[in-house]
Amino acid sequence: MKEFPKTRLLYEGKAKKIWETDKPELLISEFKDSLTAFNGEKRSSEEGKGALNNMISSALFEYLQKRGVPTHFVKMIDEKHMLHKRAEVIPIEVIVRNIATGSLSRNLGIENGKVLPFALVEFDYKNDELGDPKLNDQHCLILGLVKGRDELEYIRYMARRINTLLQRFYSELALKLVDFKLEFGRDEYDNIILIDELSPDNFRLWDAKTNEKMDKDRFREGIGGVTEAYREVLDRIKNREGEER
Ligand SMILES: Nc1ncnc2c1ncn2[C@@H]1O[C@H](COP(=O)(O)OP(=O)(O)OP(=O)(O)O)[C@@H](O)[C@H]1O
Numbered sequence: 001m002k003e004f005p006k007t008r009l010l011y012e013g014k015a016k017k018i019w020e021t022d023k024p025e026l027l028i029s030e031f032k033d034s035l036t037a038f039n040g041e042k043r044s045s046e047e048g049k050g051a052l053n054n055m056i057s058s059a060l061f062e063y064l065q066k067r068g069v070p071t072h073f074v075k076m077i078d079e080k081h082m083l084h085k086r087a088e089v090i091p092i093e094v095i096v097r098n099i100a101t102g103s104l105s106r107n108l109g110i111e112n113g114k115v116l117p118f119a120l121v122e123f124d125y126k127n128d129e130l131g132d133p134k135l136n137d138q139h140c141l142i143l144g145l146v147k148g149r150d151e152l153e154y155i156r157y158m159a160r161r162i163n164t165l166l167q168r169f170y171s172e173l174a175l176k177l178v179d180f181k182l183e184f185g186r187d188e189y190d191n192i193i194l195i196d197e198l199s200p201d202n203f204r205l206w207d208a209k210t211n212e213k214m215d216k217d218r219f220r221e222g223i224g225g226v227t228e229a230y231r232e233v234l235d236r237i238k239n240r241e242g243e244e245r
């Protein structure tokens with residue numbers, strides 16, 4: 001940490017503290033142990049969850065970056081801290097779905113667990129006060145969330161590309177990538193980059209053999225064993241890295 005001092009708290013969210021550093025273009029995410037669901041209505045804390053999310057996110061950012069996906073990731077500093085580029089956050093939650101579950105099943109009556117004929121990319125407005133409502137392309141343009149159709153098309157293209165790469169990654173870990181949420185931002189040169197975190201707080205992962213849930217749904221549904229499941233995901237990632245070497 002001495003190498004990268006946390007100089008000022010920029011933002012404290014539900015899952016992370018974002019710190020400024022002595023370099024204006026670099027920030028530090030400090031991963032918290034707190035768990036929230038249903039727009040902050042359900043809250044708890046699990047010792048070690050923050051570190052697991054940091055380690056899983058760092059491994060995934062590295063995997064994507066090696067395969068040509070521009071991201072904010074610079075390096076993992078220690079168990080709880082990640083160094084990354086500062087970005088202007090695009091307030092759109094980009095949701096990618098491979099298997100129907102959760103709100104998609106509820107809202108449209110699609111059977112839970114049904115494999116979708118193609119990956120569905122959805123946009124939600126990242127706005128807690130409004131309850132993160134769904135957006136279509138026209139909403140994004142009218143609200144000025146993106147600079148134009150090109151940015152929106154690029155974000156959709158990158159989300160699909162990331163999905164393809166992560167589906168392959170997780171299938172090697174005997175995990176099904178059910179759905180996930182991504183965030184994008186603009187770096188100092190106005191490039192669109194993948195930001196935020198890539199953790200089981202934001203990904204639904206089911207065991208390939210048993211369909212056991214290995215993600216934050218364990219907390220949402222009160223199943224328990226949250227950190228144990230996250231640790232299992234990290235262990236499988238580490239085994240894979242071991243085999244790659
Ligand atoms: N590279 C980055 N530069 C600037 N802000 C970032 C970057 N990566 C992530 N963020 C923002 O930092 C915040 C992360 O905090 P956290 O995940 O705890 O927020 P949150 O409580 O989930 O709130 P939100 O619903 O806004 O995500 C998010 O608002 C996220 O958009």
Ligand SMILES: [Mg+2]
Nearest residue numbers: 013014015196
């Ligand atoms: Mg968040």
